Amino acid sequence: MVNLLGALLGSLLFTQTVLADAVTDKGRRLYLSNCISCHNKDPNTKGAIGPEIVDAPIEVMTSKILTGVYPDPLPPGFVPKRKTKLMRKIPQLKNDIPAIFAWVQSMKKPKK
């Protein structure tokens, strides 16, 4: 019985990990196809046009993707990396923001 429970729990955890990996992998693919014309392939580093994005909370990423601009008011403690208004909205990604955010955060490196 204990073994059966163990096996069940194991496969549940396995399924969860596989699902989480599928989401972040989708996020990675969407980031590479929609964002790196401006941002860096490595979201910790600034790109050709856009800044590094690992420090932006999900409200900021959501606002940038849906409207092109930073949220107003800004989330407490968040300082925009740029004062420019160069990013254009990509509202068709609405439902994919959690996946993109999950992948970006999975790439985040500690500050040196």
Ligand code: HEC
């Ligand atoms: C046309 C170029 C361009 C594209 C494409 C683009 N961005 Fe941006 N992004 C920028 C620029 C430039 C900024 C800095 C503020 C501004 O000028 O809008 C920015 C800012 C951001 C920020 C805020 C970073 C911070 O900490 O201040 C986030 C988050 C972000 N972009 C996410 C994304 C994501 C995710 C994608 C793809 C879905 C994307 N951007 C596509 C140009 C772009």
